[in-house]
Amino acid sequence: MSSGHTSEKFRTLFDSAGDAIFIHDLGGKTILAANRKACEYLGYGLEELLALKPGDIDTPEQRMHMTDRIARLLKRGGGITFETVHRRKDGTPVAVEVSASVTEWEGEKAVMSIARVVTHRKRAENILLAAALEWQTTFDSVKDVIFLLDQEFKILRCNKAASEMFGTNSANMRGKYCWEVVHGSTKPHPECPIVRMKKTKRRETSVIRAGERWLEVTVDPMLDEDGNISGVIHIVNDVTARVKEHKEL
Numbered sequence: 111m112s113s114g115h116t117s118e119k120f121r122t123l124f125d126s127a128g129d130a131i132f133i134h135d136l137g138g139k140t141i142l143a144a145n146r147k148a149c150e151y152l153g154y155g156l157e158e159l160l161a162l163k164p165g166d167i168d169t170p171e172q173r174m175h176m177t178d179r180i181a182r183l184l185k186r187g188g189g190i191t192f193e194t195v196h197r198r199k200d201g202t203p204v205a206v207e208v209s210a211s212v213t214e215w216e217g218e219k220a221v222m223s224i225a226r227v228v229t230h231r232k233r234a235e236n237i238l239l240a241a242a243l244e245w246q247t248t249f250d251s252v253k254d255v256i257f258l259l260d261q262e263f264k265i266l267r268c269n270k271a272a273s274e275m276f277g278t279n280s281a282n283m284r285g286k287y288c289w290e291v292v293h294g295s296t297k298p299h300p301e302c303p304i305v306r307m308k309k310t311k312r313r314e315t316s317v318i319r320a321g322e323r324w325l326e327v328t329v330d331p332m333l334d335e336d337g338n339i340s341g342v343i344h345i346v347n348d349v350t351a352r353v354k355e356h357k358e359l
Contacts, residue, residue: 130206130225133215134164136184138176142215151227153199169195169203180221183210196225205229255346257288261339263304265291275348288344292327293320303329304342311339317349324353 124131130148134141144159152159152167165173172194183190189211195203206225213222249256250270258267265283273279276291283291289298298305303314307329315328326349332341 127224130227132164132167132223132225133213133220134223135218135220136180138164138180138221140164142220148225151198151204152196158199167196169197171195179210183212183221187212193228257283257291257342257344257346259288259342259344261341263287263289263298263342266341272346275346292325292346293318303327304344307331307342308339311337317353322350323348324350 124143125146127145127147130151131143131145132141132148133143141160141162141164144156149156149159154162159167165176168176175194179190179192189209191207191209193205193207196206197203205228207228208223208225210221210223213220252269253271255272255275256269257265257272260266265286265288268280268283272283272291276283278291288304289295289302293299299318301316301318303316307314311331311333313328313330315326317324317326319325326347328345328347330343330345331339332343334340
């Protein structure tokens with residue numbers, strides 16, 4: 111592609127693109143072209159933007175990665191995609207996803223970078239991450255054992271109390287049937303409330319002896335739109351002291 115032969119039609123398409131487009135040399139020293147969207151989201155006029163070096167639109171932390179990214183692009187050939195942070199004229203950082211590829215400009219090889227602002231997506235990801243961390247903290251702070259089971263009653267997730275009670279980490283319990291972990295058996299305990307819950311599809315509770323301990327087991331079904339069991343919340347509470355006290359009385 112040559113600037114001397116760049117048609118008005120090409121410039122119209124270039125400037126009407128919804129994403130910012132930059133073209134710069136392979137050495138990362140000169141911005142050769144930029145479209146209207148690039149100027150708008152960075153807050154520069156076209157002449158101002160073309161007077162900058164490609165690294166000038168990056169935050170200082172991201173600028174140091176430019177040489178490595180160009181090297182990776184040239185080695186891979188087809189193109190690369192990465193996330194970075196650009197800096198607007200007023201200094202405001204903006205998160206972007208960049209798709210870079212090798213093109214030709216004025217008879218020389220150059221880099222074409224298409225940048226898409228992902229600030230809103232990043233904000234949403236951070237909100238979800240914060241919510242997940244808050245949920246996990248709450249989940250692990252509960253003193254009772256909590257298992258989240260799938261529709262086959264296999265453990266999907268468990269809290270910190272489960273690891274402490276049964277002496278193993280969550281990874282070793284995940285994928286096993288709850289009765290394998292709680293009772294060390296290959297089938298449900300005869301008094302297991304899951305047996306009743308499968309029929310009633312409502313909360314069921316039992317106090318069951320497990321070795322030297324007495325466990326109060328409560329199961330709550332999670333039902334889908336058709337009323338079928340799609341999962342189970344399985345709570346175990348060690349009530350050994352309470353049972354012994356009751357027997358003594």
